[in-house]
Amino acid sequence: MAVNRAKAQSAEARTSIVGRPVGHSPVARRTFGKDVPALDLGGISLLVINDNEFVRTYMERLFSIMRVGSVVTCANPRSARAEIATVQPDIVVIDLDLTGIDGLELLQDIRRGGAGIPSDIAILVASAHVDRDYVAKAREAGANWILVKPLTFRRLYEGLVNVIMDDRAFVEGDVYVGPDRRVLVGMAGYDGVERRRDPQP
């Protein structure tokens, strides 16, 4: 147990939490549900990476109804890295079900700083896969929000709002880069202080 604890502490020690000293409790993740706030999105720029022309047109139409400031679409996932570096968007919307390239790989690449933009850029992913493993993989790859298809106006809007209002710290470690995944504060009155300690005998 002591060995395991040392390993866990060693892994945590490598992790630096931007904006909050290491060891502080994470904040609860805020989600909105039906009470999603109405936002003026005119100042936001998006880059949509989707290899299907029809879906890109569809998403562009919905984002235009939301009055998003600027929407650039990228058809070829292979050239997405160059496109991201050129456009420098506020939010990247990645379809994880891309052909010819693994959407998760692209997501990890952005988080590792391999796409020519700050690694902490907000990333909204969309996927038709609803199984827990797949969602967990997207989360572990550093997605801010995972949008399960079908893509309705409401789902897309809530996804954007949740990404914009995401107030979790950004974690940069050897094994994980992305929004802080620890969301225990407020759950059952537990504040996370004892989280990584051994249970009492």
Added chain:
Amino acid sequence: MSRKLRSKVKVVSQDRLRKMEVVARVAMLELSTSFRRHVNLTLRDMFVLMSAPHHEDAVWRGKLHELARDLQSVGGSFDYGLLSTIGEVMCRTIQDESLPSDHLLQRRLAAYAAALDAIVRIDLKGDGGNDGQELLSVLKITPQAA
């Protein structure tokens, strides 16, 4: 990250969101018409290809894969989960190296195309409920395998 993003937006009245939703509903009706047209054209192209199969021809397989992939992609985005599921399995079958010589796989390919057509004709949305389960079972597809 989010602080910078939050500084670029401002909260507006819920009325504005409600108005956007009304506009979106109208747009969705238009888009669903375009969706059906798009899917019908894709299926038509698929059946044209399937009517003269050349399983050994990489170009033929590539074209068929493109069409199946398209249905997989639009299906998932427009609440036709079965189009997505069967489209994905069809893509994998097309990429199977033994397709040119495996008659069972070739028959399955034809069955997948027929199933995609049936889904659109009877407007089987989402997972299709019991009908969807039955269809997947006939095609020997388990949702986990998709």
